[in-house]
Amino acid sequence: MMGELIETARQLDERKEPYVWVTVVRRVRPSSATVGDKALVTANGELMGFVGGHCTRDLVVDQAKKCLITGESSLLLVTAHPPTQRMEGVTVLPMTCASEGTVELFLEPRHVEPVLLIVGNSPIAHALAELAPRFAFVPHRISLEASMDSGSAEEPVGKLRHQMGFRPGQTVYAVVATMGLYDVEAVMAAASIPLRYLGLVTSPRRWQAMHAELVEAGASNRLLEFVSAPAGLDIGAQGPQEIALSILAQIVERRRRGTGMAWDGKPVPGAEVKEHADASMRPHATAVNESESAERNREAPHEVIDPVCGMTVDLSKTPHRLEWNGTEYGFCCAGCRQRFARDPERYLSHA
Known part of the structure; x- marks a missing residue:
């Protein structure tokens, strides 16, 4: 034996x-x-x-x-x-x-060191990855930016989920630190696996605005209650390193005090294709096939204007793109892209 x-x-x-x-x-x-x-x-x-x-x-x-x-x-x-x-x-x-x-x-x-799933390519995301091992967490950072050159036409939620690769039974804590670029997709991707914590780096005002976007993406009230937003303890943190420290302090508190809070990781039906469905609501509005448009992007101007909010974005870098009537548009975030997909003519009429 x-x-x-x-x-x-x-x-x-x-x-x-x-x-x-x-x-x-x-x-x-x-x-x-x-x-x-x-x-x-x-x-x-x-x-x-x-x-x-x-x-x-x-x-x-x-x-x-x-x-x-x-x-x-x-x-x-x-x-x-x-x-x-x-x-x-x-x-x-x-x-x-x-x-x-x-x-x-x-x-x-x-082999029980918990994983800290970090979503984003921001300075705070990198600071979390740097500090996590000092608190006995194994950092695992993913981002949409990492899949930009893959040529895949898969939706953002699916791209993020494919970068996870966790084993069954692993204890995972997650932080979304995309700084508003693809917060909704990041939260929905993280919520597809069992979690002990899910924090979102955001402001209180932005979090209130995100509620409707998350509900539209399929988030339940229980998921919204589980998310810690803004992430981190209020220690007056300034700068990426201190903000990362405040978030890790909150995670350690959750871990050591054993509050029992957990997310079961049941994926939201259709979450992966929600964004595609929004785009298909209009007969001529379709999601960009990245592999087909990559060649056009090299010759097109990199800086374009988000038709929804007016922000200047880099078309070659933003993960939020959509093609309508033969023209490719770039957006600062998923919310602007979804609003444009539902009614392109509304925004183009004011251009």
């Missing part, structure tokens, strides 16, 4: 999949476990090995799952005779077996 456990642990180590080693460190008769017995609990709750009878299995699995969330080792005391005084650093649970034995176990999680 021990050889099988070691081989299973080796395979999980190679794949860097999270699991928990459980070791019996003390027992009081008539417990069926002996000191040194070991078990392994996987991220999906499967227990392999032996550390006690059926009365303790569910307790061990539940405690192991908590270790995978917190990333911290723990001592678990299962006894029919709990101590009268609290034991610091020890979780005490009742022994339900008729034998009324006692067993104390050490639970050690492996």
Whole structure:
């Protein structure tokens, strides 16, 4: 049995999949476990090995799952005779077996460093990626800018999701720091996976305006309530580094205090094609096929005027583009693109 456990642990180590080693460190008769017995609990709750009878299995699995969330080792005391005084650093649970034995176990999680998903190419996004490892987070930054040269005509939400690639059972915290460029798409992409936190770098006024855009994209009230916006604790932060620090402080608070808040990651039906559907509402308004228009972009002026808000944007860099009646238009954000797609003539009549 021990050889099988070691081989299973080796395979999980190679794949860097999270699991928990459980070791019996003390027992009081008539417990069926002996000191040194070991078990392994996987991220999906499967227990392999032996550390006690059926009365303790569910307790061990539940405690192991908590270790995978917190990333911290723990001592678990299962006894029919709990101590009268609290034991610091020890979780005490009742022994339900008729034998009324006692067993104390050490639970050690492996490969449980949580992932910090960072969406965006802004200075704050880069500051978060730089600071995250100092707080035991593994940074994983994605952006639409990273897929600009792929030639793919896929919608923004799909492009972002394809850059994730997380393993089942990984603990993920997410921050959207696109600075208004594609906030809605970033939130919807992040919401397609299970999360412990989802923060949005924005202002309170901009967040209020985004509510309607997110609802239109398919966001539920529960998702809107789950998003922390503006992201970060109010510490008077200035500049990308301090703002990143305030966000990480909020994430650490969420992690260590164990509020239990979580997003289940159920994708919103049709979220990936929502933007395309908006564009197709008009018979002549279609999303730009990036591979077909790349050659035209090289000869076209790079700076164009967003017909909705009047902002100057770089057509070769903005991810928000749309072709209508043979002309390619560039936009500062997804909101302007969606408004134009619904009624192009309204905005072009004022050009």
